[in-house]
Amino acid sequence: MNILITGGAGFIGAHLTSKLVHMGHTVTVVDNLYTSRLSNLTSVSSQITFIEADVTTWIPNQLFDQIYNLACPASPVHYQHQPISTLKTSVIGTLNLLEHAAATGARLFQASTSEVYGDPTIHPQPENYWGNVNPIGIRSCYDEGKRAAETLCGDFARTRHVEVRIARIFNTYGPMMRADDGRVVSNFIVQALQNNPITLYGDGRQTRSFCYVSDLVDGCIRLMNSDLQATPINLGNPGEFTVTDLAHKIIALTQSTSPLTYLPLPQDDPKVRRPDITAASTLIGWTPSISLDSGLIPTIEYFRSIIS
Numbered sequence: 001m002n003i004l005i006t007g008g009a010g011f012i013g014a015h016l017t018s019k020l021v022h023m024g025h026t027v028t029v030v031d032n033l034y035t036s037r038l039s040n041l042t043s044v045s046s047q048i049t050f051i052e053a054d055v056t057t058w059i060p061n062q063l064f065d066q067i068y069n070l071a072c073p074a075s076p077v078h079y080q081h082q083p084i085s086t087l088k089t090s091v092i093g094t095l096n097l098l099e100h101a102a103a104t105g106a107r108l109f110q111a112s113t114s115e116v117y118g119d120p121t122i123h124p125q126p127e128n129y130w131g132n133v134n135p136i137g138i139r140s141c142y143d144e145g146k147r148a149a150e151t152l153c154g155d156f157a158r159t160r161h162v163e164v165r166i167a168r169i170f171n172t173y174g175p176m177m178r179a180d181d182g183r184v185v186s187n188f189i190v191q192a193l194q195n196n197p198i199t200l201y202g203d204g205r206q207t208r209s210f211c212y213v214s215d216l217v218d219g220c221i222r223l224m225n226s227d228l229q230a231t232p233i234n235l236g237n238p239g240e241f242t243v244t245d246l247a248h249k250i251i252a253l254t255q256s257t258s259p260l261t262y263l264p265l266p267q268d269d270p271k272v273r274r275p276d277i278t279a280a281s282t283l284i285g286w287t288p289s290i291s292l293d294s295g296l297i298p299t300i301e302y303f304r305s306i307i308s
């Protein structure tokens, strides 16, 4: 197939690009390189077409069978640095891609997020939970942008008959994350490898569920090629860990001498997060296979190679 991946030079995007190339597809990547890097695509650079562009202002005027929309900074530190661009990327970027899909018959995969559930009052989170999101907080540019993008997908499916697939992606980690990504896995590994203090925000008792990137990419491709029209599907690993658990695991795996240090909890930081993946498991036959301990080992090796 002829496939467009927006945000294809980012962390998840680059893994997806590589997998689709190896499956034999013809891949075009559009990326504005705001938080992503061309070097993430080195291993497939001769096999893809790369275009540096911003989906809010330009998309290629070509026919694609499938479009994966992964364009958007995803780390709170980075999306809050440019909040208006973040919102525009999700809303205007997705709108542009949906118009293109409506005109050409392409199928669109929308990378949505567990952030649509905000600071959840139902745990674990099933897809029919509408969420608890602050519309005017520091996370809103990301959360509300992704929620509006889902709305656009639903409306284009209903009124313009566009084929859309919607993945709600939970916390994902693995090689090719940036050392300065700002998220908990990358921060803790870099801090541990340098024997610097591990920065726990709040009391460290908030929880997250961490999915290894190859599992996640497999789920994305399965969902794209399923018949689940305009049906949001959670993709994440249901194993749930406190941030303190994660710190101890990383200290043990790196044999670090880092102490723990406590910093203020950022505003609107969700207290718990865990996907209910019943729908992914029963409807597309997907469950993640890589445990947190197994996935942290290659992730730590990757960071060791880029920071030493």
Ligand code: UDP
Binding pocket: 075, 076, 171, 182, 183, 184, 185, 187, 188, 199, 200, 201, 202, 204, 206, 208, 243, 265, 266, 269, 270
């Ligand atoms: N966190 C932390 N220390 C860090 C970075 C993050 O304790 O150095 C916490 C953060 O407050 C949140 C969790 O780890 O509760 C996950 O944060 P991350 O930015 O990775 O992703 P989020 O799920 O919040 O988008």
